[in-house]
Amino acid sequence: MTAVPPLAFSVRALTKRYGLVSAVENVSFTVASGSTAALVGPRGAGKTTIARTLLGLLEPTSGTAAVAGPGSNRARGDNAERDIGSARIVGGVLAPRGLHPSRTARDHLKVYAAAVGVPDGRVAEVLELVGLTEAAGTKGSALSTGQQTRLALATAVLGDPPLLILDEPMDGLDAAERGWLQDFLRRHTTRGGSALLTSESLAAVLPGADQVIVLNEGAVVYQGSPARLRRGHPDRLVVAASTPIALATTLAARGFIDAVIRPDGRLAVAEATEADIRDAAAAAQVRLDSIVPDLIHPDRVLAALTRPPSPAPYPGLAGPAHHPTPMPYGIPR
Structure with a gap:
């Protein structure tokens, strides 16, 4: 009998509402350890809400969102334990990247290293890991979009977490930077790690994804392998x-x-x-x-599976994209 791999992420009947508007409605999916999953959909589909809920930045209205499996003490939602402890299990990259414009890349990482209790020597290691050693003395305002994303990723992996949650990491990257990030995640999963990333573009994440979950208006409209998705289109x-x-x-x-x-x-x-x-x-x-x-371009496939989000039912009512501002990304949890 083939052993079933443990779960890295588990979302069960997750619902998140803001007033009368549902950002996410009854969403369920799982991601096996040692794999990369892409959560894809148009703006307002609920991707960021799910990512932030998994990171513990949002509480679900109902349902659960768990990292390291539904039986761990890292679940959020119904019947979830609240003692999340200090183990550095998951690292996150959110938008905006949260970089101080006048702080160098090295100093930025030193601040977060102190916050999560890792030695300063780890700063040089993660700078090399993400290819920013030569830019260590560059201020945040002078970093390119790709370098800012790399610095955000370096912050997330300071504690060497096995799980990564990356919200729109491909946004603004050129083809070379996207390829680098895909290679980084491939190496991470080869070592036994797992990753969940979100994207508005299917084309941007398809080459590196083992699993694709397509969201539209807060609901799952496709879940499966990239190969099965392509066979259908x-x-x-x-x-x-x-x-x-x-x-x-x-x-x-x-x-x-x-x-x-x-x-x-x-x-x-x-x-x-x-x-x-x-x-x-x-x-x-x-x-x-x-x-x-x-x-068939992958984003044509995405367009076939989704449609523009519906307008808010009442003037001035906040929709899915309007929710409380989260804490800055990157503190490994």
Whole structure:
């Protein structure tokens, strides 16, 4: 029998309301230890609310949000124990990054090192870990967006926590910085750590995610592997043919059953190669006028799964994005 890995994060029937508005409604998901999960959705979908609840910065209206499994003393919500202790189990990165504009990266980390009780020697270690050794003397206001994110991450890992919760860590990063962060998280999970990150862009997090949870208006609309998500929204070849129905029939007989005739009369075929389509056309005596790829961008998939959030029911009523300002990110808990 295959052993079931322990849970890093467990959210059960989580609901968080602000007045009459639900930021999150009856959300449930789990994340296995040693993996990276991406919580994805448009602005106002409830991603940050869940991240802050897991970090203990928000209390749920109902349900639970637990780190290190539902049986740990790190649960938040119904029947959760409140003695969370001093063990450095989880580190968080929230927005805004909470950097003092006049404090250097090194001094910033020394302040947080003292707060969480780790020696100053750890500061040099985490600066090297995130690639900021040469920028250690640079003030927060002079750091690039990517460097600010790295410094936030360095703060979160000062206590070497096994669990990381990163809220919008890809925001404002270029492709190189996103690749670096994905590699960092891959190394973290290889060592047995776990991570949960949020994003408004599916494309930004898909390469490094073992699991994707898509939120829309505070509810889960997809949960599973990136591969299963892509199978439901595959890339296609779009074919202009003299008799698209005949071509589709021949393709189906050869096992390529996912073919859709579009409103313009062209046939959109998934999983088949151009050679497969040409062979089927020759067998069906169908003339081909063109074959063009239709590559489905991950954010098109996200748009298909979600929709813009509904307006507040009453003028001036605060919606999901309006909640109390949290404490600065980064103190490992």
